[in-house]
Amino acid sequence: MNNLIIDAAKDKINLTLIKNENIYNICHENSKTNYEKLTVLINNFLKVYGLTIDKISKLYVNRGPGSFAGIRNSFAVVKGIFVAKNIDYYCFSFDDFGVLNEYKYENVPNLCKKFKIKKNLLKPIYIS
DSSP states (O other), rough: OOOEEOOOOSEEEEEEEEEEEEEEEEEEEEEHHHTTHHHHHHHHHHHHHOOOOGGGGGEEEOOOSSSHHHHHHHHHHHHHHHHHHHEEEEEEEGGGGOOOOOOOOOGGGHHHTTTTTTTTTOOOOOOO
């Protein structure tokens, strides 16, 4: 099972891939240029590890709190992938998980399951 976690809500764009039992991360500057090419960044990241978007089982996207532009862009990309490839997604916020010390991207799939985060539901939290 391959999971992709996308977080563009904060000062960096973080992509985390969980491929089998291996965890891979990449970080990009959070800029307008990178927002506009988020799908390219994702595809290039997956390609490095021998995957395409078709091989992703589930997507996880940070819903905030954070940057309006980053959240909306990542939601648009994830929703587009869902419509095109029918890959389920989960919108999480680290705030959803309470006061746990498990705030690592690789823990997000288990935390979403533990806290019963609903799939295919967008509920952004913007910082004004």
